[in-house]
Amino acid sequence: MTQPFDWINKSNDDQLAWITSYMSRKATAGSSLFTLVKNHTQFGYQEMAKSLNLLPDNAEYREASRQMRSAWQTRQHRKKHGNPVSIQMPKESLRKLNALAKNRGQSQGNTLSKIINNAIDDQKRDTAQAKEDREKLRKQLNEQHEKAQQIEQDHETVVNSLLNILAEEISYHCRLEAFVGEWDDSELGNNDKQTYLDLVEKRISQIEMTTTKLKSLNCCAFSKLRMQMREQAIIKGTVESDTGLL
Numbered sequence: 001m002t003q004p005f006d007w008i009n010k011s012n013d014d015q016l017a018w019i020t021s022y023m024s025r026k027a028t029a030g031s032s033l034f035t036l037v038k039n040h041t042q043f044g045y046q047e048m049a050k051s052l053n054l055l056p057d058n059a060e061y062r063e064a065s066r067q068m069r070s071a072w073q074t075r076q077h078r079k080k081h082g083n084p085v086s087i088q089m090p091k092e093s094l095r096k097l098n099a100l101a102k103n104r105g106q107s108q109g110n111t112l113s114k115i116i117n118n119a120i121d122d123q124k125r126d127t128a129q130a131k132e133d134r135e136k137l138r139k140q141l142n143e144q145h146e147k148a149q150q151i152e153q154d155h156e157t158v159v160n161s162l163l164n165i166l167a168e169e170i171s172y173h174c175r176l177e178a179f180v181g182e183w184d185d186s187e188l189g190n191n192d193k194q195t196y197l198d199l200v201e202k203r204i205s206q207i208e209m210t211t212t213k214l215k216s217l218n219c220c221a222f223s224k225l226r227m228q229m230r231e232q233a234i235i236k237g238t239v240e241s242d243t244g245l246l
Contacts, residue, residue, distance in 0.1 A: 004065035005052040016045040018075065019052075022068060033064050165207050200229050 009015055023034040038051040055061045089097075101111040204225055 003053045003057055004055065004061045005049075005068075007065070007069055008049055008052060010046060010049045013045060015072065016040070016049060018072065019068065020045075020048065022071060033060070197233070200233075204229070 008019065020040050023037060026034060034052075036051065036055065038047045040048040043051075097108055097111060101108045104111055104114075106114070207225075
């Protein structure tokens with residue numbers, strides 16, 4: 001004789017565990033239908049299932065069995081296909097979704113799921129790319145900052161070197177005036193002109209050797225200095241404008 005709960009698979013522990021949870025929820029809600037069923041914690045799942053089959057075959061338990069079985073089948077369906085949802089979308093969007101599903105040979109649900117998953121994957125890639133771009137930009141900014149700091153240090157070194165040289169030149173000038181008196185704009189003799197030119201070149205070369213940082217900066221300061229010294233020499237009449245000296 002068929003009993004209301006004959007559909008239960010006594011070898012399916014997953015089902016038996018779910019039935020236990022189901023009866024517990026019913027009891028919590030105030031139902032007393034399953035008070036005669038043995039507790040699985042004390043007797044195990046098999047004894048619990050056997051006690052279900054011993055329940056009376058009447059309308060009340062047949063309805064209880066029907067509801068339980070329906071709930072179990074719904075759970076299995078959702079486990080396999082996911083929870084059903086209802087969404088609203090414009091007719092045109094629904095038409096396009098239907099056309100896309102037919103073109104892919106898929107259901108509308110599977111097509112929509114694929115679209116959503118692809119969108120999520122694209123978002124992850126965009127996020128990863130944005131993170132990579134930010135890291136690249138941060139690295140470039142750090143490099144530029146370090147380069148700017150190095151340039152600032154190099155300029156400071158050059159300025160300090162030139163200030164030291166200026167201090168030396170002022171000291172030489174003042175000491176010379178102290179020894180021989182204040183100098184004037186008198187034109188140098190022919191013999192003194194070449195001595196002057198040799199001394200200028202010698203001093204520029206000495207300064208050039210002590211300010212190596214200017215060379216590392218690809219600076220043309222000493223070429224300009226030689227040109228300025230030549231212009232001064234021409235103005236003072238120390239050299240002719242076409243001698244090519246300095």
